Amino acid sequence: MATAEIKIGQVDDVQELHRTGLDTVPDRYIRDGNDRPGCGNVCDLAHIPVIDAGELPGGDELNKLRLACEEWGFFQVVNHGIEEELLDEMENLSREFFMLPLEEKEKYPMEPGGIQGYGHAFVFSEDQKLDWCNMLALGVEPSFIRQPKLWPTTPARFKETLEKYSMEIRSLCQRLLAHIAETLGLAPGTFADMFGECVQAVRMNFYPPCPRPELVLGLSSHSDGSAVTVLQQDMSCAGLQVLKDGAWVTVHPIPHALVVNLGDSLEVLTNGRYKSVEHRAVTNAERDRLSVVTFYAPAYDVELGPLPEFVSDEVPCRYRRFNHGEYSRHYVTSRLEGKKTLDFAKINQATTMAAPEETTCSLFGQVASI
Ligand SMILES: O=C(O)CCC(=O)C(=O)O
Numbered sequence: 001m002a003t004a005e006i007k008i009g010q011v012d013d014v015q016e017l018h019r020t021g022l023d024t025v026p027d028r029y030i031r032d033g034n035d036r037p038g039c040g041n042v043c044d045l046a047h048i049p050v051i052d053a054g055e056l057p058g059g060d061e062l063n064k065l066r067l068a069c070e071e072w073g074f075f076q077v078v079n080h081g082i083e084e085e086l087l088d089e090m091e092n093l094s095r096e097f098f099m100l101p102l103e104e105k106e107k108y109p110m111e112p113g114g115i116q117g118y119g120h121a122f123v124f125s126e127d128q129k130l131d132w133c134n135m136l137a138l139g140v141e142p143s144f145i146r147q148p149k150l151w152p153t154t155p156a157r158f159k160e161t162l163e164k165y166s167m168e169i170r171s172l173c174q175r176l177l178a179h180i181a182e183t184l185g186l187a188p189g190t191f192a193d194m195f196g197e198c199v200q201a202v203r204m205n206f207y208p209p210c211p212r213p214e215l216v217l218g219l220s221s222h223s224d225g226s227a228v229t230v231l232q233q234d235m236s237c238a239g240l241q242v243l244k245d246g247a248w249v250t251v252h253p254i255p256h257a258l259v260v261n262l263g264d265s266l267e268v269l270t271n272g273r274y275k276s277v278e279h280r281a282v283t284n285a286e287r288d289r290l291s292v293v294t295f296y297a298p299a300y301d302v303e304l305g306p307l308p309e310f311v312s313d314e315v316p317c318r319y320r321r322f323n324h325g326e327y328s329r330h331y332v333t334s335r336l337e338g339k340k341t342l343d344f345a346k347i348n349q350a351t352t353m354a355a356p357e358e359t360t361c362s363l364f365g366q367v368a369s370i
């Protein structure tokens with residue numbers, strides 16, 4: 001989809017809307033009835049599992065990790081080895097960025113239909129409902145996905161801190177993927193060997209208070225296109241919800257814990273044994289909320305498909321083989337809409353999907369996140 005073809009209509013900056021002190025929200029943010037936060041089951045009693053990374057790969061903790069992956073696709077990690085000061089600094093600098101005047105933030109604009117820079121990602125039409133959220137999204141690794149002009153120079157320490165933070169999160173993703181492989185009975189290096197030069201992207205999501213939180217979503221329901229995602233959330237305010245057995249479960253922040261979820265790539269590789277899970281963000285009237293989210297995914301030229309270990313007479317192959325770059329492109333050019341994007345890979349759906357228009361090579365120039 002060339003960006004020139006995309007007309008997204010009037011997209012207000014939600015922080016500016018909030019600043020005007022309005023007591024309602026523009027129509028484009030108002031969700032249809034069944035897509036509102038209060039519709040359906042919301043479960044405040046269940047909690048996603050907590051994994052102590054310091055205990056891995058000990059038997060009990062590995063077993064907890066296996067259950068977390070099998071039953072939730074989401075868990076919080078404590079004792080992850082990343083310094084608390086670094087997490088605090090990343091959060092504070094991201095917040096400082098969002099607090100800058102709009103003209104300053106607009107120096108790093110996200111193009112319509114684009115996915116890097118400051119703005120609204122995943123908006124492709126004039127009638128699409130909008131999320132109550134501002135985003136700053138940046139490709140980090142490999143270097144060809146970086147768009148240095150979109151990396152803020154204010155606050156001054158932002159770039160340096162993001163580099164350091166990304167290295168630490170990358171190492172955590174590598175460790176987690178090794179342990180996840182072990183929970184599946186695979187050699188710890190299985191995913192590292194297969195994924196090549198992994199793609200890493202970061203997205204900071206800022207949700208200002210909303211005068212009508214019952215009518216809007218902070219971020220539409222979706223699964224992530226990554227292998228794993230690591231999410232750092234604001235300690236002072238909950239907002240992330242995970243769909244479990246048909247109910248939305250709130251992820252209550254644990255100080256300095258990191259929230260990890262499995263992405264679509266792992267669902268495909270395990271032939272659905274582990275699933276990527278739908279999640280969304282809701283807002284509230286009193287407080288703003290910030291999340292710093294890292295997506296960690298295979299290199300674009302890697303071919304994905306179910307590993308033979310997970311295919312048998314009882315469990316037939318459920319996903320086709322495809323190039324991860326093709327999937328990334330499909331993901332970033334589609335609306336966030338539950339797990340719909342993964343239809344691309346499902347065997348019973350694949351025949352009805354349009355063939356990707358462009359080759360992997362031209363994709364490299366365009367896709368800069370996942
Ligand atoms: O802000 C959150 O809690 C959710 C963010 C998220 O799911 C994403 O950026 O993919």
Ligand SMILES: [Fe+2]
Pocket residue numbers: 222223224229279
């Ligand atoms: Fe997500």
